[in-house]
Amino acid sequence: MTAPSLERKALDMRRGACPALSAPMMTGDGLLARIALIDAISPGQLAELCRLAQRHGNGILDISARGNLQARGLTEISAPMLDTEVRALNLPLREGLAVEVPPFAGLDETEIVDPRPVAEAIRQAARGIEGLAPKMCLVVDGHGRLRLSHLLADIRLVAVRSGENICWKLMLGGPETTGKICGVFDDADAIATAISLLQKLAAMGNKARGSDLANGLPVNADAQPSISPFGLFALSNGFHAIGLGPAFGQAKAENLIALCYEAERLGIKSLKPALDHSLLFFGTHEACKALATFAGRAGFITSSADPRGHIAACPGSPACTSATIATHAIASEAAAECADLLDGSFKLHVTGCPKGCAHPEPSALTLCGTADGISLIGRGKAAKPPFASISFANTSASLRRIADLVRIERREGENSAACLARLGTDRLAAAVTSGRP
Ligand code: SF4
Structure with missing residues (x-):
């Protein structure tokens, strides 16, 4: 039997292109295919998707900021097989235009x-x-x-x-x-x-x-911030949901499979991949709480207070060929060392290059990989000129100096984002370069 193969020209390799299931995108660790759903699936179905990601890819799955599943490490041979086998599962796959509703x-x-x-x-x-x-x-x-x-x-x-x-x-x-x-x-x-x-x-x-x-139209003035999807939610009809997520939106298939088995054992019948790299499992209050305990022990984010949930990190090196830094390692260290700075008022953006895939919007503070080290950017997108440049080895110490400055200077009731903005990039640069907060 001959394996189906993608025509090379069918592989959409443009930066910024949408890596849909049938048109995967080339990344540093092979082809990436997006599995976009428009409704809930069962834990058993997610476990099956994970097994397909292991069989056809490298067994790493992303949950994107918009709540799409992404299978990584596919090849030109295996990507069409994944496409065929995912479609055979009869999941509520999104076809055509993305019209998204809250989970x-x-x-x-x-x-x-x-x-x-x-x-x-x-x-x-x-x-x-x-x-x-x-x-x-x-x-x-x-x-x-x-x-x-x-x-x-x-x-x-x-x-x-x-x-x-x-x-x-x-x-x-x-x-x-x-x-x-x-x-x-x-x-x-x-x-x-x-x-x-x-x-x-x-x-x-x-x-x-x-x-x-939109030229000439007025700007919306009364938008409210969205809240974190991590934690327990009471819904209508006595239903509850628990929002969980892998750190920085990326998980090994075997860890997700174990989570799905536990959810099934607890009687949870449905889940949705959702915003901010989360998975929302729907069930009774007891089942949701028990799943949160299991997930916490397995290293998943289970609460809005987890500092890892306040960091947006792209896959970085080695998963992406454009990356110059191991974003997830830096983000883990930042969460461990600077939890006081990460109060949920902003997303610390850790990006492997100025494209800034993980956080297209401006951030109060961005760490961006460069050929020589890391750029620090304040109140802007990853491509904005930096206020300081540091070596890779100095990353933790520099972040700690910024966190200490915010801790010392923070006014009553002021959150980290407001304090960083008030201090301004000159003060932040001085703290980083002087070695003192
Ligand atoms: S932002 Fe990260 S994932 Fe996107 S191209 Fe740059 S290094 Fe790759």
């Missing part, structure tokens, strides 16, 4: 409205639209507890109350804090407007993004 949609008594019907209507109506940017993304957010406000979206619909009515605020580009407001619409008009905007973007070519239509 508790329909289960959250605090949400203004269940966003799934509007999201599904947009998915259906957008089927015939060709030529959109590969990473085009819509968010439909019912405004519950676990929101998608920090994720970038070309088009975002957020439920709002307008008197007795429930409407949708439609925004273009950015996370919710910087999205530009296009208008407030009822269900039908929100769907029609979203489709009309998609048609305009398609006509502008496959590089056009939502922000390209």
Whole structure:
């Protein structure tokens, strides 16, 4: 029997391209394929996906910041096999345009409205639209507890109350804090407007993004920050969810399989990969608590207080050929040494190169690998000019000096992000270079 093989030209190797299941992307450790789901799966199904990742790849799986599973270390021979065998599992795979809803949609008594019907209507109506940017993304957010406000979206619909009515605020580009407001619409008009905007973007070519239509529109002023998905949540109908996650979004298949077996043993029947590299397991209060205990012992993040959950680290070296540093090793050390700095008010960004895959937005503090060592960047994206450059060996000591400076200078009620911003990059640079906080 001849193994199916990908045409080389079918392998989408552009930086920034979307590594979908059928069009994997080349990385430092081989091809990477994305398995995007639009609904919950069972622990047994996740365990089966992990076994496929072991059989066809290197057994490493990512859970992306948007909650997609990614199998790593595939080859041109094995990637099509993974594609075929994943499809044979009959999972709720996303096909076509990404229209994302929060993971508790329909289960959250605090949400203004269940966003799934509007999201599904947009998915259906957008089927015939060709030529959109590969990473085009819509968010439909019912405004519950676990929101998608920090994720970038070309088009975002957020439920709002307008008197007795429930409407949708439609925004273009950015996370919710910087999205530009296009208008407030009822269900039908929100769907029609979203489709009309998609048609305009398609006509502008496959590089056009939502922000390209936002010129002159007002910036959204009342966005609320999203909360951490890690920890225990009470949902409607007596259901609970426990948010767990591998450190820095990457796990060995065998560890995830063990977690899935334990979830099954506890009677947990469904789970969703979700935002911020999390896995949300749904079950009884007792089962969720017991799974958290098991997961904590196995090294998973189980609480919003875990400093590792406040670090965004890309795969780094050796998984990515563009990386000059071992991001996960640096991030682990930062979490262990500087937990006081990592209070959840910002994501410490540890990136293997200035592309900044793990955190496309500005961060209060970024560590970026360079040919000579590490650049420190304040209040910006990874590609911004650094305020200091340090050697790899000095990373922990430099971070500790910044953490000590914040600890000494922090005003009452001030969080780390606000303190870092108030101190400014000159003070941070002085602390790093003088060797004193
Ligand atoms: S940011 Fe990290 S994962 Fe992305 S290209 Fe650079 S080194 Fe690779």
